[in-house]
Amino acid sequence: MSRVLVLVPFALDDEGLANREAQLSDAGVSSDVFYDFRPVKAGPASFQSPHDWMLLDVAILEAGLGAEGDGYDGVVIDTASDSGVDALRSVLDVPVIGAGRASLLFALTLGRSFGVLAQWGPALARMRKSLDDWGLAAACAGVEHFDTEPDFAGLIGDKRDEILPKMEAACVRLVDGGADVICLGSTTMHEAHGYLSERLPVPVVNPGPLSYKLMEVLLSAGLSHSRQAYPRPLVPKEEMIHAMLDAAAAES
Amino acid sequence: MIRAAKRVLVVVPFPMTPEQLSKRAEQKDEVDLPASIELHYRSTRAAPSNYVSAHDYVLADLTLLEAGMRAEEEGYDAVCIDTVSDSGVSALRSMLSIPVVAPGKTMFMTALMLGRSFGVLSMWERWFGLYERTLRELGMEERCAGMRSIDTQPDSRDLFEGKEEEVLPRLHQAAVQLIEEDGADVICLGSTTMHQAHGYLQERLSVPVLNPGPLSYLTADAMLALGLTHSRTAYPAPLVPKPEMISAMLAAAAEAEGTS
Numbered sequence: 001m002s003r004v005l006v007l008v009p010f011a012l013d014d015e016g017l018a019n020r021e022a023q024l025s026d027a028g029v030s031s032d033v034f035y036d037f038r039p040v041k042a043g044p045a046s047f048q049s050p051h052d053w054m055l056l057d058v059a060i061l062e063a064g065l066g067a068e069g070d071g072y073d074g075v076v077i078d079t080a081s082d083s084g085v086d087a088l089r090s091v092l093d094v095p096v097i098g099a100g101r102a103s104l105l106f107a108l109t110l111g112r113s114f115g116v117l118a119q120w121g122p123a124l125a126r127m128r129k130s131l132d133d134w135g136l137a138a139a140c141a142g143v144e145h146f147d148t149e150p151d152f153a154g155l156i157g158d159k160r161d162e163i164l165p166k167m168e169a170a171c172v173r174l175v176d177g178g179a180d181v182i183c184l185g186s187t188t189m190h191e192a193h194g195y196l197s198e199r200l201p202v203p204v205v206n207p208g209p210l211s212y213k214l215m216e217v218l219l220s221a222g223l224s225h226s227r228q229a230y231p232r233p234l235v236p237k238e239e240m241i242h243a244m245l246d247a248a249a250a251e252s
Numbered sequence: 253m254i255r256a257a258k259r260v261l262v263v264v265p266f267p268m269t270p271e272q273l274s275k276r277a278e279q280k281d282e283v284d285l286p287a288s289i290e291l292h293y294r295s296t297r298a299a300p301s302n303y304v305s306a307h308d309y310v311l312a313d314l315t316l317l318e319a320g321m322r323a324e325e326e327g328y329d330a331v332c333i334d335t336v337s338d339s340g341v342s343a344l345r346s347m348l349s350i351p352v353v354a355p356g357k358t359m360f361m362t363a364l365m366l367g368r369s370f371g372v373l374s375m376w377e378r379w380f381g382l383y384e385r386t387l388r389e390l391g392m393e394e395r396c397a398g399m400r401s402i403d404t405q406p407d408s409r410d411l412f413e414g415k416e417e418e419v420l421p422r423l424h425q426a427a428v429q430l431i432e433e434d435g436a437d438v439i440c441l442g443s444t445t446m447h448q449a450h451g452y453l454q455e456r457l458s459v460p461v462l463n464p465g466p467l468s469y470l471t472a473d474a475m476l477a478l479g480l481t482h483s484r485t486a487y488p489a490p491l492v493p494k495p496e497m498i499s500a501m502l503a504a505a506a507e508a509e510g511t512s
Contacts, residue, residue: 042497044490044492044494045491045492045494046490046491046492048488048490048491049346049487049488049489049490049491050342050343050345050346051317051343051346051347051489051490051493051494052490053342053343054310054314054340054343055314055494055497055498057310057313058310058311058314058501061307084310086306086309087305087306087307087309087310089306090305090307091307122488125485125486125488129389132388132389132391133389230305230306231304231305231378231381232305232307233300233304233305233307233308234301234302234305235300235301235302236307237300237301237307237311237509239508240298240311240504240508240509241311243504243505243507243508244314244501244502244504244505244508245501246504247497247500247501247503247504248497248500248501250500251494251496251497251500252494
């Protein structure tokens with residue numbers, strides 16, 4: 001039995017965490033892998049600004065720093081922003097996967113281009129940054145949003161009738177714009193995956209569940225990230241990082 | 253009418269003694285700094301030990317953000333970051349309306365005003381990841397003719413002190429290779445900590461040598477004079493700024509590190 005730590009990027013309560021854990025049922029995960037969901041101790045209130053992105057990098061790094069010592073065999077980051085992934089890879093030998101880059105690269109095994117479904121206008125800045133950072137802008141047929149403020153704990157919930165048709169319309173615009181594959185731009189959209197897959201003529205990639213399956217592939221193949229690409233710090237500052245997040249949690 | 257000088261905060265990315273901070277401040281003497289700005293140096297309260305890993309980059313972003321995030325309410329007119337890594341710049345821009353100058357981006361853009369390509373001259377190879385990150389963000393990887401280092405771990409606080417005779421000729425040799433073998437039209441110094449080499453290299457090389465720290469001060473002055481600052485579209489403000497939380501984190505970091 002392998003143990004995988006899933007880091008949830010908001011300090012959610014049990015109900016909010018359960019909504020995140022529901023992604024497991026979409027993924028058909030292996031019974032040989034146990035997934036343990038853990039929220040960060042503190043973090044930003046939203047995710048639309050470099051201020052927020054940076055806080056989340058630190059919060060996720062702190063939440064996962066000790067994963068190897070805690071006996072986990074892999075770490076999955078439950079956000080398509082891949083926040084904290086690079087920093088965690090620099091301090092861990094076990095595989096670390098973010099849902100974002102992995103889902104876009106995977107989409108390119110299914111088609112020549114992908115379109116990204118974003119939540120709302122304020123999410124576009126981060127999406128553009130990610131596409132640039134990952135060198136994938138040329139493969140992106142477009143980014144469309146459905147103009148709905150995200151609910152990071154409740155997700156879509158009982159607003160299905162209102163939200164799902166707007167998501168579908170945005171996906172249709174992406175397909176009309178040349179997208180071979182639709183990538184959901186956030187793990188918080190996972191509840192829409194079934195609805196959209198049934199109605200759209202192209203594959204719809206659900207980043208959270210995909211990331212679990214890719215983790216299982218890595219574990220099965222004995223693969224992890226390259227140390228050449230993610231060099232270790234000369235002086236790790238584990239205690240300092242924990243102290244900072246304890247202070248942040250006390251403040252928030 | 254004589255205008256009062258604009259106040260520019262220069263954030264130095266490591267906790268420092270006053271003497272060490274003064275070595276950083278010597279950069280301002282290497283250019284003809286206009287009287288329209290005055291520079292105020294401030295070090296961060298904590299820091300990673302080096303800038304060689306994603307672990308370090310994250311800590312650098314946070315510590316620089318904390319040191320500069322109140323610059324506007326403190327009455328500063330602009331902020332410069334004393335590191336070519338541009339650490340913390342994006343987050344600071346998201347919280348501040350005054351100009352925040354990124355020395356790395358500024359240097360590479362300036363190099364392309366002076367030549368078709370540039371080469372990055374660095375102290376050690378482990379800094380190359382920082383340059384690659386900025387070049388990727390700018391989409392300018394192809395304009396970089398090469399990166400070379402002298403494979404020497406730098407001293408972020410005491411800089412070249414006592415090592416000039418050993419270090420400077422090797423930097424010169426690497427710069428010559430960038431120009432003659434790699435085709436660099438312009439030499440970019442890969443760190444603001446290399447500023448003490450600028451005069452030596454510029455005297456001996458046939459191409460422009462960019463000194464990123466002083467260049468950033470001059471850019472701040474130009475932006476202030478032109479009434480320019482960063483685009484809010486590119487650097488959206490947070491819905492809920494968390495300055496108290498960030499300060500508490502750095503107070504805890506300084507305590508943990510014994511730098512408080």
